[in-house]
Amino acid sequence: MTRRTAQGPHRPASPSAAEGAHGELDHLREEAAGLRRALESYPTIDMARGVVMAIAPCGKDEAWGVLVEVSQHANVKLRDVARDILAGVVGGPVPPPVRRALAAALERLGTTRR
Known part of the structure; x- marks a missing residue:
């Protein structure tokens, strides 16, 4: 069925086109949520960077570089590494994998700078 609009004939979208649009919308929603999480974690990461400095x-x-290395070696997301480091600053526990990776990264940093 075709109906006329001011721009010309209008045909309803096919089911596959509608599914594609829904898939794209879901993808955009996921991307927006990821960007929102990234923006929320920036202050934590910056404070942890200051602690390392x-x-x-x-x-x-x-x-x-130290934060990235710790994240990779401990297999923990960078934002979680930052959160763990800040928890340690105020007396909270730092998970052993993060603690070990941080100690190793700081040791390597000291060795490379000598």
Whole structure:
């Protein structure tokens, strides 16, 4: 069935086109949620970077590298590593895998800077 509009004939979208649009919408929603989580975690990551800069001492790029290395070696998301480091600053427990990876990363940083 075709109906006329001001722009010309209008045909209803096929079911496969509608499914594709729904799939794209779901994808965009997931992407937006991921970006929202990233924005929410930036302050935590920046504070953890500052902690690393204070205890190393090192610059912001080196501190970022330490956080990334800890995340990779402990197999923990970077935002969770940052949260764990900040918890440790206020006396909370730092999970052993994160603690070990952080100690190793700081040791490597000290060795490479000598």
